Each structure stands twice: as structure tokens, then as C-alpha cells.
Amino acid sequence: MKTLRRVTRLLLFLGHVLWGVLLTAIFAGVLRMSVTQPFYQGLVQAWLRRLTRIMGVRVKVSGTPASAGALLVANHITWLDIPLLGGVLPVRFLSKQEVRHWPVVGWLAVKAGTLFITRGKAGAAAAATATMTDALQGGATVLLFPEGTTTTGNDVLPFHARLFAPAINLDIPVQPIVLRYPSVNGLTQPLIPYVDDQALWDNLWGVLGESECAAEIHFLPPLIITGLDRKGLATLCETNIRQRIEKSSKV
Template sequence: MTGWLPVAPCTPAGCARHTGAVRAPLPAALLLLSGCALVLLGVVCVPLVRLLGAGPRRRLTRRWARAVPQAFGVRVRVRPHAPDRTPGGGELVVANHISWLDIPLVASVLPGRTVAKREIRCWPLLGPLAARGGTLFIDRDRLRALPAAVREIATALRSGSRVVVFPEGSTWCGRGGGAFRPAVFQAAIDAGATVRPVRITYLTDPHGSGLTAGAVAFVGADPLAASLWRVVRAAGLTAHVDVLTPIPADGEDGRRALARRARAAVLGPGDLLQARQTAVASDRANRPAESVHH
């Protein structure tokens, strides 16, 4: 373990469970095929999409990204609490991290360049798509690479790009969460960018009154194939995406204060105590860590 690799207490056996209705194997297999086909279509079409203007490219990316979770059988509910555009400058989008589904969900409302761990480049389907989409890949095995990564993100923000990062540094099951690693917030401060918090919640009820959907949790040493199968087997999954009020990077007392403020916005006041209790063991083990990987 290094500072790039915070450890979450979540495990597939302990957290990734679905207690609601399940789909029969055949409908689930059809959803799996349709979802993978849509992702593959995105990989193939990236060179063509790049030929479009910025506006049409954003709109097409958002529609495709929203269709991906739906193709895997997950309903999507977007609740934009603020406009999805910040006038001028770059924008650092920060969200809690539960599942691989988080990536298309954020892209469906705020498409941008995602910060991801280097290993994702080798994933089937998703890896080539991420590389062609301008993903900023981070080498998590080299702590010395952290300053260069911060500079690279700051450069992208200065150019006016939107950069998406999951600053918990690892996936969590959704019951609480980890601290937001402050390194990436230094990039926002250096670039004078705006920080946009996004809250992602998975429930078993489309109206938001059901139980937390553990089936989507992609945690620990969970194989991607096993996670995909759990998602398509679980019926009634709904993803809620809350686009929250932006936070200016200037006027803060530094990157740690900015990270705490963004985390408080993403978790919400009702979840902060539970998240603090859940993350105690992880924070002790990773006290010096500052991760910016996906």
C-alpha cells in the first residue's frame, strides 16, 4: 500500500449484496449484452465524435453516458440543484465513489476529462473508451508522481477544461465513505478553478425511498465481470445524481479546508456522522495519503 492507495473497509462479501427483487438469468444476460454493446459502440464512435463541434460533442456524450446505465437495467434520476455550466475558467467535478457506474453517470450531466488509475487503460471496452476520451491516467504505485499529476490537472483546468475526479481515492459501498484526499484540490486552487460537488446515490426505489442498493458496489478485489452480473441481476435499481452548488477555490484556507467543504456538500449533513465512523480505520491507515486516482 502507498499514499495513492487508501484502503476502504468495504468488501464484495460484506457490502455488495442486493436484498430486493432479482431478474431471471435470461433477461439479465440480455441486459448484459446490450450494455456491453453500447459501451463498445462508444469506443468505435469516439474518432467520429471528435470531429464534431464542442456543443454537439457534449450533447452526444451526455446522451450516450446516460444510456449506458439504462442499458444495464439501472434507472437514472438527475436532480440539478444548480446549472451545469460555470462561466469562464475550468471546473473540477468531485463526486463520491461507489461503482464503475459512477463514471457514465457523472458524464451524463457534466462530461469532462476523468482522472483515473493507470490500470483502467487495460480494462476491456472501458479502457480504450477512457483513453480515447481524454482520461488523465495516474500511476498510483509511485507516490513521487503526485506533484506531476497535480500539475497536469491544474494545466487542464487552466485551459478551461472540466476535470472529473473521485477524491475518496477508492470505491466505497455507499454507507458512509472516505475522506476526500486534498491533493487534487490544490490543482483547483493553483488554476483558480471552480469545484463542483456531485452526489451519487443508488437505491432500490425510483422515488428515493428504498434501501441503499449494495448490488452496484464495486469494492475490494471484486472482479469487473462479477460486478456487471450483479448489476444486471438486481431489479429495481435507481441511480440518483445530485448536481450541487459550485464552490469557488479562492477564499479558502487551503486545499484541506476545500476538500472538507466539498465532502460535506457531497455527503450531506445526515450522512456525515456515519461516514466519519465508517472511515476511522481507513483514515488511520492512510493518514499521509493524498490520492487523485479513480
């Protein structure tokens, strides 16, 4: 039964990716639309939403997303986080530079308005700050994963404070988001985290075999950042997200 489910979903998944390539080629290539246009934003959202359904993800959302022009920060568990969040609201993600060069996926990410950071390179944080600032000033909602990597979802790694500079400089709302993929014991469903040296294909194959996967998006209240520096803001976001994860895991 699992094998049949995996093969069926994989075919749907690949077909959906090809459909995304076609749509992007038409609307972003031929018609020259960009992610700043509401119709194109809606198209991207709908495509990402459909992708999560194909993967068998059942999404529960609590709280209200901040208005446009805000900085959103979330814990990071797996590649599924991106279609999950991108299917709920129009948002521009900050991603590692390597993604830009991935076959097909990198091109789709660029056309969807993804912002990139070159990790480990001198001046990378400053360049990312400038890119994020431009997007935020243009009215976009920007989302980053300040842990800088994925985790099991049962705890939170320290947040990188430098990435919070645009929010301090522009004095804009900052909203923490908690992502969870809970199993029956309240902890993260063990097949979901994309961590350590696991290959992307192995993670995808594991998720494809599950009959259903529960996912939760908790939009926490936007923070008052007056008087905070970027380190203080990063710590406050990290603390709020960690506390919510600990509370939810005990339910």
C-alpha cells in the same frame, strides 16, 4: 426471469460497447475529432447515457452543475458512477492509470478525454495536478473521486487533499456532488457497490439481473474557496457530501 433479463441486457451491453468502438474509430480516429469539440462531447454523453439505460438505471438529478472550467468532486461507489455522471454533463474524469491498459475500455477512456494518475508512485500527485491544471485552463470541467477508491455509499472516506491543488492554484469554482443508489430503506442498494475484492464481472452480472436501479445525482452549491488551502478545501467538500448522505439515508 432474471436469467433472461441478464442475457438480454448483456447482449445489448456488448453491442453498445462495439457501437462505441466503431463510433470512436470513425470520429476520433478517421476524422481526428477530440473531446474539446462540442459535437464529439455530445456523442460521448449520448453513448454513456444509453449505457445507463441498458443497465436499467433510472436517474434523478437535483441541483445545477457548475459552468465549464470548474472542478467537480464526488463520492465513489461503483464503475456505474462514470457513465452516470458522464451522461449528464460533459466532463473529463481523473482515473487510475491502470484503466488506461484495460482492453477496449482503456482505449475508449483515453479517446473520451480521461485524465490519469499513477497511484503510489513518487510524484504522481504533482503530475496529476499538472494534467488537471492544463485541462481546466483549457476550459474543461474536471471530475475526480477524492476518496481514491469505491465505498458502500453509506459513508465517505477521507478525501486526498493533494488533488485539490489545481482549484487553489487557479481559484476556480469547486462543486461537491453526492451520488446515491438508494434502496427502499434509504441505504445503498446492496448489489451496486463495487468494493473489496469483488470481480468486475460479478458486479456487472448482479446489476444486470435487477429489474430497475434507482440512482441520484445531487449537485451541491459550488463552494467559496477564498482563504482555503487544499486541505481545508478537501475537508469542506468531504463534510458537505457526508452530511448530505447522512440526511438522505434517514429519509
